[in-house]
Amino acid sequence: MTRLIVGPFNRVEGDLEVTLDIADGAVRAAFVNAPLYRGFEQILPGKAPFDAMVFVPRICGICSVAQSSAAAQALADAMGLHPANNGRIAANLVLACENLADHLTHFYLFFMPDFARPSYQGHSWFSAAVERFKALSGSGAKTMLSARADFLRLMGLLAGKWPHTLALQPGGSSRPLQAVEKIHLLLLLREFRGWLEQHLFADTLENVAGLASRQALHSWIAASPQGDFRLFLRIAEDLRLEQLGRATDIFLSYGNFPQADGVGRFFPAGVWDGKPHALDESAIAEDTSCAWLSGGAALHPARGDTLPLSDKPGAYSWCKAPRLAGRVLETGALARQVVAGQPLLRALVAERGGNVYSRIVARMLEIATVLPEMERWLREVRPGDPFCIFGNLPDEAEGCGLVEAARGALGHWLQIRRGRIHNYQIIAPTTWNFSPRDAAGTPGALEQALVGAPVGENETMPLSVQHIVRSFDPCMVCTVH
Amino acid sequence: MNLLWLQSGGCGGCSMSLLGADTRDFFATLEDVGVKIVWHPALSEISGREMIELLQACAEGKIPLDMLCIEGALLRGPHGSGRFHMLAGTAQPMIDWIIRLAQSARYVLAIGSCAAWGGVTSAGINPTDACGLQYDGEVAGGLLGSSWRSSYGLPVINVAGCPTHPGWILDTLAALANSEFNTFGAEDLDGLGRPRFYADQLVHTGCSRNEFYEFKASAEKASDMGCLMENLGCKGTQAHADCNTRLWHGNSSCLRGGFACINCTEPGFEEPGHAFASTPKVAGIPIGLPTDMPKAWFVALAALSKSATPRRVRENATADHQRVTPAVHKPANKSRPK
Numbered sequence: 001m002t003r004l005i006v007g008p009f010n011r012v013e014g015d016l017e018v019t020l021d022i023a024d025g026a027v028r029a030a031f032v033n034a035p036l037y038r039g040f041e042q043i044l045p046g047k048a049p050f051d052a053m054v055f056v057p058r059i060c061g062i063c064s065v066a067q068s069s070a071a072a073q074a075l076a077d078a079m080g081l082h083p084a085n086n087g088r089i090a091a092n093l094v095l096a097c098e099n100l101a102d103h104l105t106h107f108y109l110f111f112m113p114d115f116a117r118p119s120y121q122g123h124s125w126f127s128a129a130v131e132r133f134k135a136l137s138g139s140g141a142k143t144m145l146s147a148r149a150d151f152l153r154l155m156g157l158l159a160g161k162w163p164h165t166l167a168l169q170p171g172g173s174s175r176p177l178q179a180v181e182k183i184h185l186l187l188l189l190r191e192f193r194g195w196l197e198q199h200l201f202a203d204t205l206e207n208v209a210g211l212a213s214r215q216a217l218h219s220w221i222a223a224s225p226q227g228d229f230r231l232f233l234r235i236a237e238d239l240r241l242e243q244l245g246r247a248t249d250i251f252l253s254y255g256n257f258p259q260a261d262g263v264g265r266f267f268p269a270g271v272w273d274g275k276p277h278a279l280d281e282s283a284i285a286e287d288t289s290c291a292w293l294s295g296g297a298a299l300h301p302a303r304g305d306t307l308p309l310s311d312k313p314g315a316y317s318w319c320k321a322p323r324l325a326g327r328v329l330e331t332g333a334l335a336r337q338v339v340a341g342q343p344l345l346r347a348l349v350a351e352r353g354g355n356v357y358s359r360i361v362a363r364m365l366e367i368a369t370v371l372p373e374m375e376r377w378l379r380e381v382r383p384g385d386p387f388c389i390f391g392n393l394p395d396e397a398e399g400c401g402l403v404e405a406a407r408g409a410l411g412h413w414l415q416i417r418r419g420r421i422h423n424y425q426i427i428a429p430t431t432w433n434f435s436p437r438d439a440a441g442t443p444g445a446l447e448q449a450l451v452g453a454p455v456g457e458n459e460t461m462p463l464s465v466q467h468i469v470r471s472f473d474p475c476m477v478c479t480v481h
Numbered sequence: 482m483n484l485l486w487l488q489s490g491g492c493g494g495c496s497m498s499l500l501g502a503d504t505r506d507f508f509a510t511l512e513d514v515g516v517k518i519v520w521h522p523a524l525s526e527i528s529g530r531e532m533i534e535l536l537q538a539c540a541e542g543k544i545p546l547d548m549l550c551i552e553g554a555l556l557r558g559p560h561g562s563g564r565f566h567m568l569a570g571t572a573q574p575m576i577d578w579i580i581r582l583a584q585s586a587r588y589v590l591a592i593g594s595c596a597a598w599g600g601v602t603s604a605g606i607n608p609t610d611a612c613g614l615q616y617d618g619e620v621a622g623g624l625l626g627s628s629w630r631s632s633y634g635l636p637v638i639n640v641a642g643c644p645t646h647p648g649w650i651l652d653t654l655a656a657l658a659n660s661e662f663n664t665f666g667a668e669d670l671d672g673l674g675r676p677r678f679y680a681d682q683l684v685h686t687g688c689s690r691n692e693f694y695e696f697k698a699s700a701e702k703a704s705d706m707g708c709l710m711e712n713l714g715c716k717g718t719q720a721h722a723d724c725n726t727r728l729w730h731g732n733s734s735c736l737r738g739g740f741a742c743i744n745c746t747e748p749g750f751e752e753p754g755h756a757f758a759s760t761p762k763v764a765g766i767p768i769g770l771p772t773d774m775p776k777a778w779f780v781a782l783a784a785l786s787k788s789a790t791p792r793r794v795r796e797n798a799t800a801d802h803q804r805v806t807p808a809v810h811k812p813a814n815k816s817r818p819k
Contacts, residue, residue, distance in 0.1 A: 006529050007569025010522045013493050017569035036556075036566040036575075038490055039608030046605070048756040054743060055751075058601040061494020061644060087704075105500070105523075113526055135526035136508060136518060145500060145507040149730075152501050156730030160738015162501065163494040163644055166758075167738045174703035174739030176801040308608070310559045384802055388704040461529030477492050 001028065006461050007035075009469060011110040013062050014476025016434075018465065019316075022455050027465065030443070030450035032434050034319040037292070040481040041306035044424040049075060049393055049416050052424065056412065057164045059426065059481040062105070064163030065098040066405035067478075070412040070426075073401030076170035078416060081391040082262045087172015089377050090158050090387060092257045092266075093185075094168065095403070096374050097154045099256075102406035103333070103363045104200075106473045107228075108133065108144040111360065114466055115235050125235050132228055140199070140228055147195040153188055157181055172388035179383045189375050196367065202227030208368035212343040214351075217361075229364050242348075242357040245468035247449040248328045249273065249353040251335035252432065254411065256404035257373075260380075266373060267404065270339040271324065274350070280325070281402065284411070286427065287321040290314060290436035298323065298439065301413040301425040302398065318480045321435035321444060322427050330354050330445045331408030331432045332472060334362035342369075354449075356471040363406075363473075395419040405429055407473040428478035446472060482547035482658045485539055485582070486521040486592075489566050489575045490602045490611050491553025494644040495593035496523050502647035503731050514651060515658030519544060533570055540581045548657065549586035551579060551614060554595040554602035555624040558610035565609040576624055579614075588657055589614065589631050590638045592650060597639035597674070598748035599623075605752075613639075615674065619748040635667060639674040643745035648727055649679050673748065675721065684717035684734075684742045685771075687725035694718075696790040697783045698798035703758075704739055707798025711767055714758045715741035718771040722746045 007017035019031040040059055044052060056071045057064040069091060076083065083091070112133035120126050132140035155162035158175055167175045177185075193205060201208050202224055211217050221233050236242065255269030271277040286304050288295035292315045294307040301322075309315070323329075334354050337345040342365060348358045393416070401412040408429030415423040435444030443451075446469065453464040488496070500523065504510040511518065518524060520535055527535065538544045555576050556565040563574025571578070583589050591614045594600035599618055603611040613623045615637040621627035630636060638657075640649050653676050656665040671680045688694065693708035700707035709715035717725075720742050724734040735742050743757055744750045755761040761768050770779050793805040 005570055008528060008532060008571075009569065010520075010525055010528050010532065013523075014488070015566065015569050015575075033569070035569050036490065037609060038556075038565075038602060042608040043601075043605035051757050054757045055601060055604065058492050058494065058643065061492040061497040064492070064494060064497075109500075109523055117526065136524055142506050142508055146505050149501050149503055153730045153732055156728075156733030156737075158738075160733050160735045160740060161729035163492075163497055165738060166735065166740035166743075169703050172704070175737075176704050176706075176739070178802060308559065308565075310562075310564050386704070387801055388702070390702060461531070466528065 004460070006465060009466070011113065011470060012474045012476060013060070013478070014480065016469070016474065016476050018450070018469065020450070020455070020465065025455055027450050027453045027455060030447045031316055032319070032436060032444060032446050033317045034434065034476050034480045036476065036480045037308055037318040038477070038480055039308070041424055041426065044421050047421050049078070049414070049421055052414070052421065053166055053168070056426075060475055060478040061163045062102055063098070063405040063407070063410065063475055063478055065095050065159070065165065065168070066403055066410050068165060068168040069095050069403045070401035070410050072168045072170050073403065074399040074412045074414040075393065076399070077401060078397035078399030078414060079170055079391040079393050081171055081389065083170070084172040084386040084389045085260060086177070086381055086385050086387045087169065088258055088260070089381050090173040090175065090177065091168050092377055093374055094155065094159045094165070096257065096370050097151065098162065099404070099406040100367050100370060101148050101151060102473070103367050104144050104148055106406070107360070107363065108138070108141045110473065111470045112140070112232065113138065114463060114470070117463070119463060123238060125231065125238065128231055129235065132231060143195070143199055147192060150188070151192045154185060157185060169388050171390050172386070174388060176387040177381055177383055182378060182381055182383065185378055186375065189371065189378065193371055196371065200228050200364070201368065202230065205368040205372055209365060209372070211365065214344070214347055217344060232360060236357045236360070241467065242352050242355050244453065244464055245356040245449040245471055246353045247330045247445040249349065250327055250329050251338050251354065252279070252324065252329040252331045252409050253336045253339040254279065254402035254404055254409045256336065267336050267340045269402070271329070272335070272338045276339070281400065283325040284427070285323055287323060287438040289321065289439040291317055291320050293318070293320065301411065301427055302400070302415065304425050305423070306425065317436040319431055319435055321438040322432055323438060328435070328442055328445055328448070329432055331429050332359060332362070333366045333406070334359045335408060336404055337362045337366060356467050359471045405475070405478070407475055408432060426481050428475065428481060430472070430474045430476060430479040433472045434474055434479060482516055483519045483545055484516045484548040484550060484654070485519045485546055486550040486552065487575075487579065488522050489551065489553040489579070490556040490609060491593060491595040491600070493552070495552045496521070498644040499647045499650050501730065502651060510651065514655040516548070516654050529570060536578065536582070540585055542585050546582065546585050547587045548590060548654065549582055549588070550590045550592050551596045552592040554599050554611035555579065555614065556609040556611050557624070558608070561610070579624065583625055583629070583631070586631055587633045588635060588638060590640055590653065591615070592640050593645045594641045594643045594745055594750065597641040600643060601751045603751065616748055636670070636674050638670065638676065641675055641746040642722065643750070646679070646724070646727060646729065649676065652676070652678060671721070675746065679723045679727070680721045680746065682721065682723035682726065684720040684722050684724050684736070686723070688717055688736050689725070690736055692794060693798050695786060696794050697787045698790050698794045701799050704801040705799050706801065706803070709736065709741045710760065712760055713741050714743070714756070714760050716744040716769060717742040719769060720744040720746060
């Protein structure tokens, strides 16, 4: 058995180190370390509750709106407030914009450049991968960044700027939309759709979103050589990415995009382990056994705390280990789509579970599903009707906000005492996926996914490990808030 | 010019902001600006040992390090050890790497308010003992010390903002990389080390709510159209930045997004001493008045302009869409002169 410490990983948000035990050309055990601590949960107590809206988006520059949205929902929950319908739609549009922009950033900048590395020379797709995805020069990233910048004009119109807007409010949005701006937004969405349909899919969004079986996907790949998604699918088939990175196959989604009834979400909340289960938020507990943090028994986040203990024996990460009824869960676009019942992804997961391949396919299908919804939501905005409503925040209150960032389930738990923040706990998506071992010694999702990954003789930074790590689209800065 | 970009105690939002730059071809723009990326955490191919060897080569001067960009605050804790951020794969605190690299850099840039002053990461009880490269909040010093100068004789260039604007980064890089076109020296930095091209401006300039400001027709709640200064905590009249003339995403700003300027380019902005979204007042008068205007005059003019406010401005100020439109000029019923 040899031990390999790999890091730093770039093309993940933030810093990450993984310790691998390797034998017979494969990973036997993995220990995931988030080597940075930031301390937002120690910064927030004592502040005016609404000041959370300034601080929490700054937990993360890539999940900024998701953080704002979770805080707005936690405050609304504490106030017993339901947002104005226009404001609800505006918030959904802004969050959807961030999620889709993040999916593209992940695909073109973070994940695909690894296939343009010299190690893959000789594969039939290699020159195409270099042309489209080579870091710092690929034509794919170039055109994506331009399309993404144009798409982010939506953030300008609805949120002032991205990242770190203050437009999201517990009662809706601070940015009322005028009738002519609805037209501007519709044109902007159409333009972005055009780019996706030309470059990413070489097909209509509806055709991609409608892919319902492995067979349909195969015919779709065969139908045309065009589009970056198809190039990925060909690479994935050749490299058998479907055999790489299987984790727990228990999937968590908090659900995303609240609907007009104030209860339902466009992507529903739930847990999938081959069968659907309702989400029992009260069964979430955070274990700190292997984290440089204080704590005994695993606690529900509403009762938890986050206090650094940098010399704690046996600890190896700043990340906690959240569990749902003691189980290790995977979260992200794949979990969202599987919980929502997307037939292709349910089929892929039934056969080979969550893996490098299915995680990417899920993101692509989500892009194709969400953009047409954004066009529909926009039509429902009624300029002239209120965008924001207001309520009273009690001096003693509790609230919880659950949303989906691009990379998975994000929760905020807030307690207010004497009109000030008393406790504020956050569980980020990558905290679920990249957690260390818990008190029972059960490894986190990535730690499980890495076991079995092939390691070449002279590899100091095994490519299989990099593909698996990046397939989760980790956000370490969120993790170590 | 070779550019190396590292992240520490921050959110990565300044990199995300940069990637949203309004360019047709981001990589070609960098090339046009005269910048070659040696390594950037979101953009580069190499990871792990290769990357650590690259850092080593930069620190030893084997790879010329023209621009060192640091994003995120510098974490000195716990107890001065720097262990709150160990650079992965190196078992060394990030602050040690940054101190070493800064010694061989021609220019060092603090990208964003965390790297410049400590920023949001240093808020509250500052659990990580976070500071900026050459400031600890408003106090000069920080990680490198106030007397530190880069090998070209400049202090840290503070491209402050939370996040910073992509244009502020690109314009600063371009100014540094094209010294034959327009030399960039100490005189181009303001008293806090910020590039003057944006820091000598006020957010107030170009604000789309300026007519409401003139008449002190104020918003009372989020989503109102009126001026955000009197009630909702806006610091645009004091904040150093060109947000309302440069604009974000080509079309907006915080104020245009309906929320207050929180003065995010300023050291200490994260602890304003009051709730961010409300304006502290003494005897009904906001305490944070424009810095270069005599207070008595401001109060006198405010009283005068309030009494002269047109009905259109007064009523629209507290509405979320225009309730009273500008009057249409009706030509007098006269025949045109021939």
